[in-house]
Amino acid sequence: MNIDFKIAQQFQLQFSGMEVDTVKTATQVRNFLKKDYKRLLRIAGVQDSFIKSPTISDDPQASSFGNGIEDKLVKKLYAQETLVCVSKSIRVLSHESQQILLGVYVDNRNVWEMCELIGCERAQYQNKKRKAENEFADAFETICLWWRDLHVYK
Template identity: 30%
Template sequence: MELVPKVDAVQTYKNVSNFFKDDLEKIVLMSGSRMVDLSSPSFEENYGSSETNGIETKLINGLDAQNVVKSVHDALYHGVDPVSQRILIGLYIKRQRWIDIQPLVYREHTSFAAYRKRALLTFAYSFEGWQIKNHCDKVIRLLAYA
């Protein structure tokens, strides 16, 4: 019996990368936060604005943007290992170049790509779990199955 279905790693890498590049900033803005807030480990649970804004946010595309942003933060700070965390925050939140992040994780250029792939995959698993835990209206599925 297979407890966890086989993941299409290549498609999952693309899904996570596209989420960070194309969707995350829009969701962060809808939540009333800023991208720089995600790079801080002291991100507060009550980062959103008023209750009215929360209701309006839920109406936009049926997405609970504040809970999604909280889930991204939780996945980054409580769901992935420290090396993956540095890679993801550096590349996708702070928008640094590979060459700038590589010394922070003490990895050779040839192995950095493998660590980046591992970071994308672990984030996908963690993010899905945190969305469920944070009661997101719609779970954004980044994992692709073979």
């Protein structure tokens, strides 16, 4: 890969010019993982445990005939690929952040269970969860290029 130093400098300036609102970004990620992620699972036709070890079957499935079959297949493929991006994004996070996001959004653990799992008090847990959600936004932004940026800037 050849580095274009003008573009690289513009990229670097983004870090000094725009400040991320970590609270609102965490809310965006929370909404994505609670709503969009669940809908993507349904569209893709996969189970919630998919995120832990993503495997998409290429086996042909019976499909109905009618208008929009191609559109439906494309929608399903994009949903599956977006779920792969979610999984990849989680895998690049710190171990603690992985535990938090999988525990909360996949295993549906409550706050008490999560505090026990990662060994902290409730107040600490809320900060750690927000950190995990912001880490996810950072990773997802560059792994899933077709999805909107989950960051909120001040």
